[in-house]
Amino acid sequence: MDRRELARALSSADSIDAPAREFEPWRVLGVTGPPGVGKSCLVDRIVSRWLEQGERVAILAVDPSSPITGGALLGDRMRMASVDTGDNVFFRSIATRNVPGGLPTRLNRMVDLLVHEGWTRIIIETVGSGQSEIRIVSVADRLILVEGPARGDIIQAEKAGVLELADLIVVNKSDLPGADRVAEEIHLSLNLSDGESAPVILCSAETGFGIDEMIAAINNLPNARGPAIARARERLLATHQEYLLSHPQYADVLKGLSEGRLSIEEALSILQRG
Ligand SMILES: Nc1nc2c(ncn2[C@@H]2O[C@H](COP(=O)(O)OP(=O)(O)O)[C@@H](O)[C@H]2O)c(=O)[nH]1
Numbered sequence: 001m002d003r004r005e006l007a008r009a010l011s012s013a014d015s016i017d018a019p020a021r022e023f024e025p026w027r028v029l030g031v032t033g034p035p036g037v038g039k040s041c042l043v044d045r046i047v048s049r050w051l052e053q054g055e056r057v058a059i060l061a062v063d064p065s066s067p068i069t070g071g072a073l074l075g076d077r078m079r080m081a082s083v084d085t086g087d088n089v090f091f092r093s094i095a096t097r098n099v100p101g102g103l104p105t106r107l108n109r110m111v112d113l114l115v116h117e118g119w120t121r122i123i124i125e126t127v128g129s130g131q132s133e134i135r136i137v138s139v140a141d142r143l144i145l146v147e148g149p150a151r152g153d154i155i156q157a158e159k160a161g162v163l164e165l166a167d168l169i170v171v172n173k174s175d176l177p178g179a180d181r182v183a184e185e186i187h188l189s190l191n192l193s194d195g196e197s198a199p200v201i202l203c204s205a206e207t208g209f210g211i212d213e214m215i216a217a218i219n220n221l222p223n224a225r226g227p228a229i230a231r232a233r234e235r236l237l238a239t240h241q242e243y244l245l246s247h248p249q250y251a252d253v254l255k256g257l258s259e260g261r262l263s264i265e266e267a268l269s270i271l272q273r274g
């Protein structure tokens with residue numbers, strides 16, 4: 001499949017017959033975090049390194065505002081300086097509006113297609129950190145949360161439960177004041193929760209500080225297991241929700257509910273029937 005065919009296939013809603021990805025070595029890296037924190041710059045660093053390692057890397061940038069070929073694509077492309085040429089990189093911007101069947105399902109299909117076509121690494125970049133973004137990142141096998149020197153962002157991420165989902169937390173912009181303090185605070189708050197906590201890495205996409213350490217941490221994320229429980233849960237809920245929303249009787253059931261003809265239990269039992 002050449003690039004044009006791939007682009008066309010990604011746009012179509014057709015699903016392909018793909019085996020479950022869950023227990024393969026992981027391929028799909030989610031990168032999330034507040035706008036402007038440096039996700040695209042870090043992705044650029046990661047992509048460069050993976051290309052050196054002989055990987056074929058596809059980047060799916062989920063942008064809430066732009067249509068698929070809108071201005072944000074160009075802006076991000078210019079910022080992602082390494083992603084302009086080469087047969088081993090594919091970049092695609094995806095709008096979140098008007099996606100029939102829901103974005104997580106759509107992304108899952110795209111990922112299946114890219115894996116099928118031999119792309120060895122897929123990066124999904126998306127803005128955190130509301131509930132719908134969590135659903136988006138549940139498509140990824142592994143997840144990086146990017147934060148910056150502003151403390152307010154972390155509180156947001158904590159609230160939305162993204163901290164709990166992340167395999168690795170990167171505090172970017174270490175060249176600016178406050179980043180080291182934020183890294184320390186995240187570290188402390190993670191240690192308060194149960195279980196194994198994700199590593200926290202301080203770095204700068206601008207100066208290159210900590211980038212080697214970040215890449216090593218990414219490359220060392222465990223291979224032979226499925227997604228974390230929290231992410232598996234989001235994936236399950238997203239799939240379930242889309243299943244209900246795409247049921248042929250969905251509109252009728254909503255009407256029945258609104259007119260008091262159906263109880264919630266009855267509505268669910270209709271929508272859960274094949
Ligand atoms: N000072 C500093 N600025 C950075 C760093 N990383 C990214 N930036 C700047 O932050 C802005 C947003 O970066 P971008 O990667 O587009 O953020 P995104 O919205 O999270 O994808 C750009 O102007 C970058 O040049 C960093 O490590 N230090």
Ligand SMILES: [Mg+2]
Nearest residue numbers: 039040076125
């Ligand atoms: Mg970006």
